[in-house]
Amino acid sequence: MADLTRRDTLEAGAATLGYALGAPAVRADAATDVIVIGAGVFGAWTARALQAAGRKVLLLDAWAPAHARASSGGESRMTRGSYGADEVYTRMAWDSLAEWRALSARAELPLFHRSGVLFFFPRREDYAIRAMEAHRRLKLPTELLDRKEMARRFPQIDFTDIEIGLYEPEFGALMARRSVETLVAEFAAAGGRYRRAAIAPPQPGRGPLARIVTTAGESIAAPNFVFACGPWLPKLFPALLGPRIFPTRQEVFFFAPPAGDDRFSVGRLPNWADFNEGDIYYGFPDLEGRGIKIAHDRHGPAIDPDAGDRTASEHALADVRRFLERRFPALRGAPLNEARVCQYENSANGDLLIDFHPDRPNLLLVGAGSGHGFKHGPAVGRYAASLLLDPDFAPEPRFSLASKGLRQQRAVH
Template sequence: MGSKDHVAVIGAGVFGAWCAHHLNSAGHKVTLVDAHGPAHARASSGGESRLTRAGYGKDAIYTRMAHDSLAQWKALSAVSGLPIFHPHGVVFFGATEEDYFRDAVRVHAELGLPIERLDGRQLARKFPMIDFTGVAVGLYEPGFGALMARRSVQTLVDRFVRAGGSYVHGAARTPEPANGRLDHITLASGEKIAADRFVFALGPWLPKLFPALLGKRIVATRQEVFFFAPPAGDPRFLPAAMPGWADFNQGDIYYGFPDLESRGVKFAHDAHGAVVDPDTQDRRPSKEALADVIAFRDRRFPLLRGAPLTEARVCQYENSSNGDFLIDFHPEMSNALLVGGGSGHGFKHGPEVGRHAAGRLLGTLPAEPRFSLATKSETHNREVH
């Protein structure tokens, strides 16, 4: 590709926005297209906060990507005005020292990255706002923390436009290739956008645009998150004292955040919810999900018993069949790259997903087998956490 070639990136979520940024920074003409706006309310990249951490058990590929992405998030945060990255640290803990914990320590050591192994007593002393009863081991990553999701994507797109990129508000129709290539996309308005290469990074809308190919390989599930008011004047739930956290809870993971920017202490259940349509799913929180989170909260965070609910949000994961990302060319369009399958853990990797996708499109990076379409089946069994 020469610098005069034109790339159209369809989807202005975290993957698409970072891909557009990297392509634009490399000197290519880039048009970024989104149907509802960057990190809009129904997008998987919308909402307030996402954990960023490098602990991935044996999956060194994601440990490296998270580490390499963090520097780019910090650089964006430095120019954003309001913070994008909150460095409050992240702790993962469980009742037994599973292979996941041992492998994470090993991978961090091999890559030269810091991680602290703490037992239950050490965890209780370090983080007194959490009741660690029954917890045997925890892993603490002091250099990681939270990303402000919507703010970060909108900031990135704004800087992309200021740097000469083009943004178009429009909904793409299913593309119609000719002779094994794609020469344009058509928007719902009838407008056509011609380009030399295309990237489709539409999150849960990716299988809707390519139903025959991806309709069963990437599935959106309903996920609910809740925020609770901490006790008035209590500093123990602020980011200076409390980390982001995940309780492995004998395989039934819950996770959450401190009181970021006074929005409340955030809780979520990581179990996949019901399969949903991102356009039509009911965005009202359910009584059942709230009761489930409160029961967990009251057991693990007794100081928050009775804390009033301040906010709730219904979003979605867009799950690939195994939890690995999809970054691969469409089998019938040699100039169209498919990027998606964030699977509930993809946001933190946005900068490196965008860099890898740009490199694949330009032919400067080799394919990563785990991100191939061939590894995505129609039977779902999440293997990445």
């Protein structure tokens, strides 16, 4: 890839993707080392990490990279390092940030906006103190701000009843769909193969999986498989993951700022999250003119990713509008630009799943992003590749299948 310009690289990848979308057949050959099923953020970064390690990879998706119903689809995702005492995720977010920034630098349009992230709290909660301790151990440039300083820097926000905030100046917003599309285009331009194909649930059994079968009846063989299928994992492995991964319906809204008012743009307003005693609301500045994004980080009802209703609800709109007008008085009555329904695919407590199938030693399961996984894509890809390639790699117990419970009780925020 060294002899390709940024535009050449992406155009070559896009051409490969366009050809692949129209391909009538999907076949791996003897040169294929790994088939990755799912071209969302986890699957794409895993395919790229395996490719960087010299493996021949075939990447499959039933629709397209970061398509409209995927958990990796949509306009934007937050990247932040505040995780309370969960330092494993702070490290992953910080380690991933460098790769996101490098990918953005290679792209024609920005994939990362360094808007900063402000996480604020009604009092000096343990979550905030433990997060700050973790950031100091890792030497992150995070600032602990009092209410007066937050009000001085960010007068757009009403900090009534807020005591402290954590400001992370190096983090910000990722352009989600665009990022995954760019990554897959680079993967294809570097010799990776991407194809559009839907996979039938693998047949139960023990021992290495020999092949997968598409819904069109094509059989594809390879030595190793990675299933990174987000909310479709419980459908592909109903007995194993049906009771352990919980897809939930989540709604996000975009509101128009006042005409000519740049107080809500990147550089003036950070990404933000109101901890609100654990009942979190979060939002984004006006990214690229799309509008000010806000969502309630409460798990919604169960959703079928194929057949679930994608119409935004009036009660969710009323909920976020009340909150928006409370914290951002200048946005009272702001017009709604857009509403979108996506989903989380939650593990019982919010930890990621990156582990081998208990009966199939060559089948790696990667998922359970649990609403916070997108930012960790590069680290997840490296971790998954290490599990496949390095017999001495020490896995993180929290990502194991054995640690996944059967009842939702989120602990990771």
